[in-house]
Amino acid sequence: MKRNSLAFALISAMSAVSVPHAAAQSAPAIPGYTMGQKSLAKAPYTLAELESLKKTLLFTDEDIRYLRMSKAILADQTEAVLDVWYGFVASTPELVVYFKNNKTGAPDGAYLGAVRKRFGQWIADTADANYDQAWLDYQYEIGLRHTTPKKNKTDKADSVPLVNFRYLSALTIPVTTTLKPFLAKKGASAADVEKMHAAWVKSVLMQTILWSYPYVRDGQF
Numbered sequence: 415m416k417r418n419s420l421a422f423a424l425i426s427a428m429s430a431v432s433v434p435h436a437a438a439q440s441a442p443a444i445p446g447y448t449m450g451q452k453s454l455a456k457a458p459y460t461l462a463e464l465e466s467l468k469k470t471l472l473f474t475d476e477d478i479r480y481l482r483m484s485k486a487i488l489a490d491q492t493e494a495v496l497d498v499w500y501g502f503v504a505s506t507p508e509l510v511v512y513f514k515n516n517k518t519g520a521p522d523g524a525y526l527g528a529v530r531k532r533f534g535q536w537i538a539d540t541a542d543a544n545y546d547q548a549w550l551d552y553q554y555e556i557g558l559r560h561t562t563p564k565k566n567k568t569d570k571a572d573s574v575p576l577v578n579f580r581y582l583s584a585l586t587i588p589v590t591t592t593l594k595p596f597l598a599k600k601g602a603s604a605a606d607v608e609k610m611h612a613a614w615v616k617s618v619l620m621q622t623i624l625w626s627y628p629y630v631r632d633g634q635f
């Protein structure tokens with residue numbers, strides 16, 4: 415009961431925040447969203463290494479096609495998807511701790527709300543990623559933002575210094591499992607829903623692997 419009310423409070427606090435669905439260029443700027451900006455560091459892994467990672471994940475052009483199919487299906491469901499994902503984090507004490515305010519010890523609504531806007535953009539970005547250098551560089555940036563070099567900096571949050579590594583790829587499962595019903599809501603065939611879901615699992619796992627770079631000892635990534 416307590417957990418549910420926390421989840422409800424967090425979701426209510428955040429649902430005031432609107433999330434543009436279109437690419438950042440044509441939508442109102444999302445604070446802290448810096449895909450494609452020159453200020454970003456170059457990723458420490460190459461496009462060729464990305465291709466090898468794709469191969470290892472059995473991530474093919476067919477997956478890219480199914481991710482693109484999911485974009486239109488998810489476009490007007492972004493807020494509902496985010497409610498479910500934020501509800502999961504809010505009701506899981508092991509996870510919500512990474513959004514806590516150091517002074518109050520309570521979840522930081524402003525921090526959660528600011529990240530939520532970029533999370534909404536990330537849904538669209540994952541669906542129509544083109545896997546170029548700008549995309550790769552932003553993967554590195556997202557990894558930094560989960561770890562001590564950059565966590566909290568974008569939103570000037572006073573929170574814990576990093577998300578522990580063990581949870582990063584683990585969250586792929588709740589994120590993609592809870593996405594599946596949304597993929598099925600717009601009349602796609604059961605086979606297409608399966609393929610879109612499989613493509614999302616591969617893409618999210620691949621991204622969390624790329625985000626893991628800052629956690630790995632030099633030369634071992």
Ligand code: HEM
Nearest residue numbers: 509512529532533536559565566567568577581582585586
């Ligand atoms: C499948 C795994 C995950 C996905 C898809 C994901 C997605 C994202 C995205 C899209 C952002 C915003 C990136 C940006 O600034 O543009 C973000 C930030 C953040 N995520 Fe994750 N995340 C994952 C795992 C986790 C886990 C396990 C936690 C722990 C609760 C977490 C906590 C955070 C926090 C605290 C931020 C804000 C970082 C900052 O201060 O800038 N994430 N995440």
